[in-house]
Amino acid sequence: MSGHSSERANPAPHGGAKKWRAGVLGATGIVGQRLVQLLADHPWFELTEVAASERSSGKSYAEAARWHLDTPIPAAARDLVVKGLDPSLECDFVFSALDSSVAGSAEEDFARAGYPVVSNSKNHRMDPDVPLLIPEVNAAHLDAIPVQQKHRGYDSGFIVTNPNCSTAGLVLVLKPLADAFGLEKIFVVTLQAVSGAGYPGVASMDIHGNVVPFISGEEEKMEAEPQKLLGKWDGSRFVDAGLGLSAHCNRVPVLDGHLECVSLSLKKIASLGEVREALRTFEVSPELASLPSALRHPVVVLDEQDRPQPRRDVNAGNGMAAVVGRVRECPLLDVKLTLLSHNLVRGAAGAALLNAELLAARGFFHRRVNAEGEQSLAEPVSR
Ligand code: NAP
Numbered sequence: 001m002s003g004h005s006s007e008r009a010n011p012a013p014h015g016g017a018k019k020w021r022a023g024v025l026g027a028t029g030i031v032g033q034r035l036v037q038l039l040a041d042h043p044w045f046e047l048t049e050v051a052a053s054e055r056s057s058g059k060s061y062a063e064a065a066r067w068h069l070d071t072p073i074p075a076a077a078r079d080l081v082v083k084g085l086d087p088s089l090e091c092d093f094v095f096s097a098l099d100s101s102v103a104g105s106a107e108e109d110f111a112r113a114g115y116p117v118v119s120n121s122k123n124h125r126m127d128p129d130v131p132l133l134i135p136e137v138n139a140a141h142l143d144a145i146p147v148q149q150k151h152r153g154y155d156s157g158f159i160v161t162n163p164n165c166s167t168a169g170l171v172l173v174l175k176p177l178a179d180a181f182g183l184e185k186i187f188v189v190t191l192q193a194v195s196g197a198g199y200p201g202v203a204s205m206d207i208h209g210n211v212v213p214f215i216s217g218e219e220e221k222m223e224a225e226p227q228k229l230l231g232k233w234d235g236s237r238f239v240d241a242g243l244g245l246s247a248h249c250n251r252v253p254v255l256d257g258h259l260e261c262v263s264l265s266l267k268k269i270a271s272l273g274e275v276r277e278a279l280r281t282f283e284v285s286p287e288l289a290s291l292p293s294a295l296r297h298p299v300v301v302l303d304e305q306d307r308p309q310p311r312r313d314v315n316a317g318n319g320m321a322a323v324v325g326r327v328r329e330c331p332l333l334d335v336k337l338t339l340l341s342h343n344l345v346r347g348a349a350g351a352a353l354l355n356a357e358l359l360a361a362r363g364f365f366h367r368r369v370n371a372e373g374e375q376s377l378a379e380p381v382s383r
Contacts, residue, residue, distance in 0.1 A: 020365055022356070023049035023089040023115075025106060026097035028056050028065040028082065030199045031120050034349030035095050036061075040074035042353075043292050044360055049089040050080050053102075057084045068199065087113035092368050093359075095352050096121055099198075111157035116365055118160055118356045120348050122217070125161045125225060128237055132161050132228050134168065134351065135291070135358045136284050136298050137175045141233045142362065156366050160359065162351035163229060164221040166190050166249065166258050169341025171229045172298055172322040173262070176282035177275065178230055178241075182267025185244035185333055188222065191252045191259040193310065196343045202251055212251040222247035257310030258343045265333040275335050276301055276327050291357040293350060295320050301327070308340035319345025320354070 022039055026032045027050035039047040051057070056064035062078040083089060085098075085106045093116040096107050103121035110117050124130045129148035131141040145158045163171065170188060177183060192215060194201050206212060223245045230241035252259075270278075280301045283289075289296045295317045301324050302308055308316075308323040316323045319342035330336040341347055359365060 018367075019044055019046040020093065020360055021046055021048040021091040021368075023047075023051060023091035023094040024097060025051045025085065025094050025110070026099065026103075027061065027077075028052040029097055029099070030068060030195060030201075031097035031344060031348040032095075033065060033067060033069055034344045035097060035352065036065075036074060036077045037069055037071060038293075038345075038349055038353050040076060044357060045353075047074075047076055047080070049083060049091045049094075050077065051083040051085055051089065051094075054084065056082045058082065066199065085109070087115060089115075090368075091115075093118065093356065093365055095119075095356065097349070097352075107159050108152075111152070111154050111159050114155050114157045114366075114368065116156075116158055116160070116356075116359060118162075118352050118359065120162055120352050122164065122221065124159050125163065125221075126228065127159075130159050130161055131233075132163055132225060133355050133358075134163065134171055134175075134229060135288050135294070135354055136282075137171055137229055138233075139285075139288070139358060141238070142359070142364070143235070144233050144238070145364065147236065158364070160355055162348070162355055163225045164218070165196050165341075165343035165347025166192055166218065166247075166260065167222050167225040167229070168347040168351055169258060169322045169339055170222070170260055170262065171226050172341070172346070173279065173324055173337075173339050174226065174230065174264075176278045176299060177264070177266065180268075180274070180278040181270045183230075183241075183243055184265040184267055186226070187246050187263045187333065189248045189250070189261045190218075190222070191250055191254070191261075192218070193254040193256050193258055193343055194251065195256050196258065196347070197251070207251060207253050210253065213248075215249045215251055218249040219247045222249065254310045256342060256344060257314035257340055258347065259308070259310060260339050261336070262339060263330045263333045263336040266335065270334075272327055272329065272335065275337075279324055279327070287361065288358070291354060291361060293318075293320060293354045293357055298322060299324060301325070308338060310340060313340050314342050318350075320350050322346065
């Protein structure tokens with residue numbers, strides 16, 4: 001446990017309580033930067049540690065990160081010293097935005113050392129004891145955490161994941177339809193932004209004025225993850241939703257925002273008006289609505305016939321909404337529609353943040369104290 005022990009703290013992070021200290025693993029990457037941005041001025045969390053590869057460690061965050069966002073690097077992050085992946089960071093929990101080549105073992109190391117790990121990476125998403133979480137869809141899957149801790153011999157640590165970026169928007173839109181009518185088959189074609197491939201991602205000569213009809217591993221993830229997300233935790237295992245699901249994934253020359261064209265068949269006959277209404281009125285529980293990053297209505301329905309569009313609609317609901325348009329009859333299945341979601345916010349950093357907020361609200365976080373019983377913050381780099 002690296003000289004650390006854990007103690008239970010007031011699970012309510014608001015109402016004057018001290019903020020939870022967050023570390024970001026993979027903080028220099030494109031998802032990590034979004035996390036650093038979203039953590040600035042967060043009411044419940046403060047960023048105290050950043051970690052990345054040997055290329056970055058020892059540098060200040062401002063030196064190590066090739067900053068891609070429109071807002072400046074948050075002041076609280078600029079001078080943090082980038083650490084390596086040793087699980088001895090001065091924080092109460094970690095986000096992981098690590099490259100999948102290292103995420104699997106690093107996340108296990110941190111969980112074993114007592115850190116809650118809130119991950120973006122694919123490595124543990126389909127593990128039989130790891131929640132794959134979208135709070136608005138399957139918050140009940142958090143009941144798997146004590147089973148995971150018991151299976152793996154973790155003390156206060158655990159791993160929770162968020163889905164792949166194209167799955168996140170799709171499942172948020174499927175959820176109200178599954179609840180209202182039941183779902184049978186889903187056929188989806190994606191048009192995915194280049195930022196989904198990390199930095200530098202797809203070479204400019206491959207994507208400029210072009211479409212690439214292949215994203216490695218993406219169709220497999222889109223066909224597997226919704227089954228777990230829309231399925232159930234039965235107390236000892238996850239039971240799949242049993243959907244018929246086929247995905248075609250394409251990379252397009254758009255910076256941010258994954259557009260998805262979906263056809264689906266419903267178990268119960270429904271009119272287009274009823275489908276639109278179910279989407280439009282989808283409302284989260286009061287518990288979720290009280291989380292800082294949550295939207296009361298996370299699905300936005302547009303009536304214009306040429307929307308949603310990435311450039312115009314990607315930031316709807318601060319990037320946390322799934323925007324739906326073109327709800328119409330499908331001559332092959334029952335209904336077709338187009339949806340858009342921000343791959344780096346709803347599909348990655350914002351999704352992880354919302355997961356962490358739910359974990360904090362439900363009392364899954366603990367204050368980590370060092371051997372002397374004191375919390376110490378990461379030292380700023382000396383210049
Ligand atoms: P990225 O821009 O390539 O960033 C990768 C991060 O991992 C960087 O901080 C990098 O640090 C770090 N890293 C790489 N090799 C390392 C090593 N050997 N040891 C320690 N750290 C290492 O990738 P990204 O797009 O942000 O994606 C991060 C994760 O989120 C991936 O697992 C990805 O699949 C997942 N994800 C991405 C999206 C998206 O839309 N982009 C959506 C959902 C999930 P250095 O800067 O020091 O190299």
